[in-house]
Amino acid sequence: MKNKSPSFLLLALVLLSVVLVSLLVNQGKASENQRLFNNAVIRVQHLHQLAAKMINDFEDSLLPEERRQLSKIFPLSFCNSDYIEAPTGKDETQKSSMLKLLRISFRLIESWEFPSQTLSGTVSNSLTVGSPNQITEKLADLKMGISVLIKGCLDGQPNMDDNDSLPLPFEDFYLTMGENNLRESFRLLACFKKDMHKVETYLRVANCRRSLDSNCTL
Numbered sequence: 001m002k003n004k005s006p007s008f009l010l011l012a013l014v015l016l017s018v019v020l021v022s023l024l025v026n027q028g029k030a031s032e033n034q035r036l037f038n039n040a041v042i043r044v045q046h047l048h049q050l051a052a053k054m055i056n057d058f059e060d061s062l063l064p065e066e067r068r069q070l071s072k073i074f075p076l077s078f079c080n081s082d083y084i085e086a087p088t089g090k091d092e093t094q095k096s097s098m099l100k101l102l103r104i105s106f107r108l109i110e111s112w113e114f115p116s117q118t119l120s121g122t123v124s125n126s127l128t129v130g131s132p133n134q135i136t137e138k139l140a141d142l143k144m145g146i147s148v149l150i151k152g153c154l155d156g157q158p159n160m161d162d163n164d165s166l167p168l169p170f171e172d173f174y175l176t177m178g179e180n181n182l183r184e185s186f187r188l189l190a191c192f193k194k195d196m197h198k199v200e201t202y203l204r205v206a207n208c209r210r211s212l213d214s215n216c217t218l
Contacts, residue, residue, distance in 0.1 A: 033152055036145060037207045043142045044105075044200045050135065051193035054119070058189055062182075070186045079191035081111050086198065093201060098209035099153045101202040102146055108195050108202075109143045118188065146203075 059067055086104045087093040093101070116136045 033149070033210070036149055036152075037203070037210065040142060040145045040149065041200070041203050041207060043138065043145065044196060044203055047135070047138055047142070048193070048196040048200050051189065051196045055186075055189040055193050058186065066182065070183065079187075079194060080115065081108055081191065081195050081198070084108060084111065087202075093205055096202075096205070098206045099150065101206040101209070102150045102153060105199045105202045105206070106143060106146045106150060108199050109139055109146065112139055112192065112195065113143070115188070116192075119192070142199075149206075 059070075062070070084104065084107045086108070087096055087101075096104075113136065116139055119135060
């Protein structure tokens with residue numbers, strides 16, 4: 001049996017090196033992507049908990065009759081985000097692609113960048129849930145993180161979602177609410193909590209989607 005030529009061995013060594021480098025690069029990308037997903041989930045969990053505390057503290061400050069009246073209002077009201085196309089239930093959410101869930105999450109967070117500035121009129125200054133500026137900053141950070149995840153999901157392909165470039169419908173909707181209006185203040189907080197819950201759900205399922213797990217239960 002003839003010995004293999006040095007050039008053949010060199011070529012084999014180069015090819016092996018290329019394969020190893022490619023595997024390491026892909027492993028690094030996967031690890032970084034997982035880190036970004038974990039950070040996004042943690043950030044929206046914090047915002048959801050923050051929203052829940054804000055609305056609970058707001059309700060605790062009301063008289064019993066005021067609380068009963070407000071509990072009947074929100075189920076019949078609508079939120080600004082209702083104009084954003086999104087899954088309507090658990091089954092539809094679980095069937096949605098990772099990219100679709102990331103895009104919807106991006107739009108929901110984006111829809112609160114300006115309205116979050118009005119939260120100052122809905123909570124007492126004595127509450128320790130975070131200032132409106134801090135909430136706006138947290139939303140901006142989360143939006144940036146989701147944007148990076150979307151780019152990674154596209155993997156260099158152009159973004160064909162025309163909705164990303166459309167202005168938000170009635171983006172000043174919450175800004176027109178009277179700060180001293182009890183009903184509208186409650187509506188603002190309830191919508192904020194509702195949307196943060198949506199984003200948390202979508203990001204959890206999207207994170208599951210990247211693992212190719214078909215059992216992404218909610």
